[in-house]
Amino acid sequence: MITSTTGPQPADFADVRATNLAVVLRFVREHAPCSRADIAANTGLNKATVSSLVADLIDRRLVRETGLTENRVGRPATMLVLDGSPYAAIGVEINVDYVAAVATDLAGQRLLAWRRSFSAGESVNQGVANVAAIVRRVVNRMAKEERQVLGLAVAVPGLVDVQGAVRIAPNLGWRDADIGGDLAKALRDPGFSIQVDNDANLAALAEQRFGGNAGADDLVYLTGQMGVGAGVILDGRLRRGGLGYSGELGHVQLDPEGPACRCGRRGCLEAMAGIGAVLRRADPSPAEIEIELEEVVRSARAGDEATLATLAAVGAGLGRGVSIIANLLNPQVVILGGYYVALAPWLLPPVRAAVRDGSIAPQAGGCEVVASTLGHDAAALGGAARVLDSLDSGRLPGGISRTT
């Protein structure tokens, strides 16, 4: 039997209201302050429906009226903004040497951003206990602010399948771990959803929602952590592939004769342009990376020739990787994150040159390469973004009590 998802889905009238609530919520998020008439004019929904939907969103404290009015012909319109004061979204990133946590309100404003050190090589149990401890503190803080937690999404550097199971996280030494289930147990079924995703995927969501290229439909984010992964957004959505393992750029082979990679192959992008290549050592200690990286930046600023040559070589390798993405996916922008941000002044010129030279489309198909402006908690912030995405796709807190 042929089944296909190319065509439209049936517009089930029972879902129409939930969908339209989400449409109005998203419009207010993006265009606040705005009036009910603005919403009607821009969404194609009629005014009576918009009024009813807005009343519902006000009941749920997702939207509120401001004192402001807009002067138009006829009577003035009351302006709406996001409320969301009773809600929070939480994102957590587990990395080799730290756990980062971010909480945001509905508009994506950071309510807190915490980080605690984390020892590489911890067992899954220890890791989950660490994450649970930081999440408990975040939830308590939110409770003090009288905010209900809408959900938690956890970023893990590794292969995470579409169900959220961690298949392999090589730099953590984890395999086949049900982090989400374990966390739910550790948090004693906290009453909010817990999602687990790849770190690059979540960072890409953060860029799409909050970054310097927010709103780009075709965007790729590259993590520059111990590993190099890609979060691929095409046509406005994360593309995970069949099992959820998309974005594994780090082990794309750039040169069959290249340096040995930790994965056992040769000439992988990670071996040629990962943090090990930057620091000129095969297996840098996670705890030392930030200190050594500062040293590299200092040397580069001072014009040290060996350092500049190393960064030029890393940039050339990274650029070849980005040119593969440009040729294969034609994104509008590729965003370099993590450790690459601090090195951007030296990496961006050779990366851009390699992309230009390696792309078959004129002007690299319009593909720009930039450094992330979201800092080191991009993946954690992306966890919060994923929770907000769930809201945007219609999973609103509380039941739908009103009907029209």
Next chain:
Amino acid sequence: MITSTTGPQPADFADVRATNLAVVLRFVREHAPCSRADIAANTGLNKATVSSLVADLIDRRLVRETGLTENRVGRPATMLVLDGSPYAAIGVEINVDYVAAVATDLAGQRLLAWRRSFSAGESVNQGVANVAAIVRRVVNRMAKEERQVLGLAVAVPGLVDVQGAVRIAPNLGWRDADIGGDLAKALRDPGFSIQVDNDANLAALAEQRFGGNAGADDLVYLTGQMGVGAGVILDGRLRRGGLGYSGELGHVQLDPEGPACRCGRRGCLEAMAGIGAVLRRADPSPAEIEIELEEVVRSARAGDEATLATLAAVGAGLGRGVSIIANLLNPQVVILGGYYVALAPWLLPPVRAAVRDGSIAPQAGGCEVVASTLGHDAAALGGAARVLDSLDSGRLPGGISRTT
């Protein structure tokens, strides 16, 4: 202003009927023979709505009742099948040495498949005149069968932007050509839509709809023509990238020290695993390729060692390209088309080995590699598929006359 397409679109009630007509049409296409009750049970639409929608589709001669009934508890149900006898979809492929045309009915059954030789190096004007000539003959044939042409989609080997303009078709020597507009003029505004797309994109649509892996949500098709391009389907839809230039696998650099490529770079996939590498010559004459390819197949069957070594090397290079796709996109299947099909017995083993060895995900993330079963007119057939896709997304022939 942040605009984003991550969330749902408003369910505009005016569009609901058109959407639902398309949903029912698609259900009948995929599940015929089926009853109105089947449609209601599987789409979530209520029975009265389904009856009204089916009546509309019968009026348009898109669906018909059969004499068959289904025995159920209660009264027997009349079974429905696709009608579509008054309609045809046309796909055309322009390649270096031929133009292929396919016409199908609504169910995708081929009504005709024609091919005429075409000289490489023809100007855009000559090319368009050739295509117009074959299209005119197809339209006349369809008129004799009393079929209305729903649309035409033309496959071109090159960069085609999202508006359908051909930016660069290197092997045709065309640049910045408005093939669609020129064809409309040559055909004197024929009263059906004309779309232009990349050949790999359209072949991927054909595989998704008609191929051995029909219905796969994450599928990549590789053309094995003078060039090597990829058609990328993720989450059930073609992903074109920002400007439409996705899928340019042919000029991804596999080896900085590799053989010179016609594009001026070194070690591109096309140079290592294109038809030139198979035939062991940098610039094979298009007219000679098929004859020479038969010779290669004959030698390989006879166990000629040099031939087998060449095919093993080509397979290894191609496999490295496919492993990039597997790592970056995690598709369920990569389908080798064009000239690769005849060579599949020798290419598939080394390709699969390279994908297995080069993928970071276990078992290559479930990515299978197979040869296309659609033959050389996959791209033309994909043109017809694209016309049928337009129908599936709600652009039905004729206005909507009924209302409920």
